[in-house]
Amino acid sequence: MLPTRHTPAFITFTGVDRVELIPGMQALAARYPIEWGVLIESDREGQSRFPATDVRRAIQCAGLRLSVHICGHEAREIAAGKTPPLDLSGFARMQINHSFNGSSKAEIQNCHTFAARHGMRAALQCQHDFPSDSQVDWLYDVSFGTGVQPKIWPQINIDHPLCGYSGGFSADNLASIVPTFPVHPGVVYWIDMESGVRTDDTFDLDKCAAICQQVFDR
Numbered sequence: 001m002l003p004t005r006h007t008p009a010f011i012t013f014t015g016v017d018r019v020e021l022i023p024g025m026q027a028l029a030a031r032y033p034i035e036w037g038v039l040i041e042s043d044r045e046g047q048s049r050f051p052a053t054d055v056r057r058a059i060q061c062a063g064l065r066l067s068v069h070i071c072g073h074e075a076r077e078i079a080a081g082k083t084p085p086l087d088l089s090g091f092a093r094m095q096i097n098h099s100f101n102g103s104s105k106a107e108i109q110n111c112h113t114f115a116a117r118h119g120m121r122a123a124l125q126c127q128h129d130f131p132s133d134s135q136v137d138w139l140y141d142v143s144f145g146t147g148v149q150p151k152i153w154p155q156i157n158i159d160h161p162l163c164g165y166s167g168g169f170s171a172d173n174l175a176s177i178v179p180t181f182p183v184h185p186g187v188v189y190w191i192d193m194e195s196g197v198r199t200d201d202t203f204d205l206d207k208c209a210a211i212c213q214q215v216f217d218r
Contacts, residue, residue, distance in 0.1 A: 006178050006179045006181060006183060007178070007215065007216065008164075008178070008189055008190050008215065009033065009188045009189065009190055010033040010035050010065075010190050010191075011032075011033070011035070011190065011191045011192075011193065011211065011212065011215065012034075012035040012036070012067060012164070012190060012191070012192040012193070013034060013036055013037060013193055013194075013197050013203075013208050014036075014038075014039065014049075014067075014069055014192055014193065014194040015037065015039060015049040015194050015197070015203055016036050016037070016038060016051070016059060016203055017039075017048060017049055017050065017051040017203060018055065018203065019055050019058050019059075021205060022058065022059065022062045022064075024205040025062070025064055026062065026063070026064065028205060028208060028209055028212065029064055029065065031212070032212040032216050033216070034065065034208070035066065035067050035092075035093065035190070036059070036064050036065065036066050036067070037067050037068075037069050037095070037192065037194070038051065038056060038059060038060075038066055038067070038069065038091070039051075039069045039071060040056070040069065040070050040071065040074065040086065041070075041071040041072035041073070041074065041075075042073065042074060043072055043073065044072065048201050048202075049194070049201075049203075056087075057087070059090075060087075060089055060090030060091070061090060065092060066090055066091045066092060066093075067092065067093040067094065067095060067123075068086075068091040068093075068094050069095045069097060070094065070095070070096050070097065071097045074086060075096050075097050075098035076098050078110060078111055078114045079096065079098035079099070079103065079107040079110055079111055080107075080110065081106075081110040081113075083114065083117075088118050088120075091118075091120065092120065093120055093121060093123065093137075094114075094115045094118065094120045094121070094122050094123065095122070095123040095124070095125075095139065096111045096114070097125060098111070098124075099125075100127075102125075102126060102127060102128075103124050103126075105133075107124075108124065108133055108135055108136055109135065111124060112136050115136075121136070121137060121162075122135075122136045122137070123136060123137040123139055123162075123164070124136050124137075124138060124139070125139050125140075125141040126138050126139070126140055126141070127140070127141070127142050128154065129155075130154050130155075130156060130157075130160050130163045132160065133161070134160075134161040135161075136161065137161055137162040137163065137164070138161065138162075138163045138164070139163070139164045139165075139192055140153070140154055140163070140165050140166065141166045141167060141192070142167055148168055149167050149169075149173075150168070153165060153180065153181055153182060154182070155182040155184070156181075156182070156183045156187050157184050157187070158184045158187055160187070162188060162189070162190070163189050164189055164190040164191060164192055165181060165189065165190075165191055165192070166191065166192040166194070168196070169191065169193050169196045169211075170196040170207075170211075171196070171210040171211050171214065174191075174196075174211055174214055174215060175215065175218065178191075178215060191215075193211070196211075197211070
């Protein structure tokens, strides 16, 4: 079936954290427009959702469409105009999770500059209407990986940069939520999921597959 205006251009499944996931990720990505989100934060490396260095490097070399989601101290350094030492090879897009309270003009510029130096475009989180600043992409995120669903979804207009939605999505509700997104006809957008693709806090490829079937095969 041809995509409707409500169908996202791609879905980002964030929080891949195990080497044994790679074959399944490759197989699913061959069927659907998927971006795999890899979380990086030095203070949490090796914990659930934040892969250890060797695991992250294996994922980076797996030939997948990847985005790096930089959190914690490293993200705050980038927003402040600094350059933390990070191995960003293999990533096509960068999300910088530096604050729960939006971004100043200087922080937007610093994040844009850092990403551009690595040949990427930055994405930042927003908690209200989508900003019009086109230096970066914008993800509407009031959940921050906790699975909280917003009460309203901000509109994406034709003059916005690339924008995305996140928060409280699951295989049980996404098919009914997607048609309600207030997206201007012809506008490209994406969806980001984290807690909704985990079972007992373990990344669950079966949930990813079920979600893709609901969104892209309808």
